[in-house]
Amino acid sequence: MIEKYFRPQNVEEALALLTDAQKDLTPLGGGTSVSRHQEAHHGVVDLQDTGLDQITVQGQRIKVGAMVRLNDLIGHKDIHPEIQRAIMIDASENIRNMATLGGWLVSSTGRSITSSVLLTLDTTLTWEPGNNKVRMGNWLPLREVDPPGILITEAKWWLRPHLAFEYVARSPKDKPILIVAVAQWGSGRTRVVLGGYGKMPIVAMDGTEDLGADVACRDAYSEASDEWATAQYRSDVAAKLALRCLERIDAIKESEV
Ligand SMILES: Cc1cc2nc3c(=O)[nH]c(=O)nc-3n(C[C@H](O)[C@H](O)[C@H](O)COP(=O)(O)OP(=O)(O)OC[C@H]3O[C@@H](n4cnc5c(N)ncnc54)[C@H](O)[C@@H]3O)c2cc1C
Numbered sequence: 001m002i003e004k005y006f007r008p009q010n011v012e013e014a015l016a017l018l019t020d021a022q023k024d025l026t027p028l029g030g031g032t033s034v035s036r037h038q039e040a041h042h043g044v045v046d047l048q049d050t051g052l053d054q055i056t057v058q059g060q061r062i063k064v065g066a067m068v069r070l071n072d073l074i075g076h077k078d079i080h081p082e083i084q085r086a087i088m089i090d091a092s093e094n095i096r097n098m099a100t101l102g103g104w105l106v107s108s109t110g111r112s113i114t115s116s117v118l119l120t121l122d123t124t125l126t127w128e129p130g131n132n133k134v135r136m137g138n139w140l141p142l143r144e145v146d147p148p149g150i151l152i153t154e155a156k157w158w159l160r161p162h163l164a165f166e167y168v169a170r171s172p173k174d175k176p177i178l179i180v181a182v183a184q185w186g187s188g189r190t191r192v193v194l195g196g197y198g199k200m201p202i203v204a205m206d207g208t209e210d211l212g213a214d215v216a217c218r219d220a221y222s223e224a225s226d227e228w229a230t231a232q233y234r235s236d237v238a239a240k241l242a243l244r245c246l247e248r249i250d251a252i253k254e255s256e257v
Pocket residue numbers: 026027028029030031032033034035036047066067090091095098099100101102103104105106107108109111112150151152153175
């Protein structure tokens with residue numbers, strides 16, 4: 001049960017509440033996850049009035065406030081169509097209207113396409129207190145044991161890379177059992193992320209070119225067995241989907257010439 005509710009008007013007020021050890025408060029984004037586990041929360045700090053709901057382009061990157069709702073990313077001109085497609089698959093309309101980017105990143109698992117795609121784009125998170133910038137790939141493995149702060153204020157990712165993902169699910173509305181997301185920069189840098197298994201998506205490859213993406217995927221999921229699929233299946237199919245993503249990116253690049 002939520003015993004105490006605070007609604008600060010800016011980030012400084014929110015931090016003052018959240019860093020007060022005696023109050024024992026938890027950040028509240030859209031509340032879709034927090035409200036399902038009410039017994040765990042003594043009190044919450046609702047972030048909806050803190051101004052963390054802005055989307056701005058800064059050079060080659062886009063900065064998205066932690067309180068931006070998933071639905072606000074849909075149809076936004078600067079949000080890559082593949083990110084929008086990922087959100088549409090991951091979340092129902094009700095969840096999209098409520099869930100925030102910050103809350104999603106904190107609570108989603110390896111089976112989230114949205115989180116996989118944002119990891120592919122080498123997203124950096126800003127944590128407070130301390131204005132601590134942390135790459136998502138460094139944060140995810142430590143998410144539960146050593147968070148770099150109390151509050152995520154924004155996420156920043158690259159705008160320019162070509163991006164494609166492929167996934168496998170038992171039905172269109174089911175959570176994926178395998179996700180492969182590929183981002184390719186103009187320099188040739190190619191970053192491949194796998195999801196659909198475990199607590200978080202993982203980076204299978206981050207290289208200066210795309211050579212070996214299929215082998216990297218095969219290796220990265222060589223032990224990814226659970227009740228939904230065997231490691232043999234995941235690693236075989238991940239290798240094929242990585243090549244399919246690269247073919248799609250090549251086709252996009254050709255159409256731009
Ligand atoms: C019906 C339903 C279906 C779902 N399906 C899926 C699914 O298919 N795949 C999937 O991955 N997830 C799924 N989820 C979980 C979903 O990821 C979360 O419910 C949602 O994204 C949380 O977002 P929120 O803004 O509501 O966060 P909240 O519920 O407000 O918070 C979630 C957690 O994040 C913390 N938090 C929130 N904002 C911040 C911040 N700015 N900084 C630091 N910590 C913060 C909170 O303290 C809490 O621990 C589902 C949830 C529901 C209710």
